[in-house]
Amino acid sequence: FLGFGASSLDFELRAFVSNFSHRLLLIHDLHTAIDKRFKTLGIEIAFPQLDLHVKHLPKGEPKSG
Numbered sequence: 001f002l003g004f005g006a007s008s009l010d011f012e013l014r015a016f017v018s019n020f021s022h023r024l025l026l027i028h029d030l031h032t033a034i035d036k037r038f039k040t041l042g043i044e045i046a047f048p049q050l051d052l053h054v055k056h057l058p059k060g061e062p063k064s065g
Contacts, residue, residue, distance in 0.1 A: 007048045 002010040017026050038045070 007046060 002012055004010070013030065015026060015030065017023050
């Protein structure tokens with residue numbers, strides 16, 4: 001356990017990979033396995049939410065986009 005983040009518990013997971021070119025695949029597989037296990041156990045990961053409140057809108061036609 002590394003510590004508490006703004007919206008997280010931060011852990012460090014270390015693994016050995018015999019071929020460095022397989023590193024990204026290993027990271028993907030670990031993330032996928034952790035996510036699958038969390039879903040099985042009903043563990044949800046909360047994400048920070050940002051609310052935007054617009055106080056004044058300019059007069060005239062709204063711009064698209």
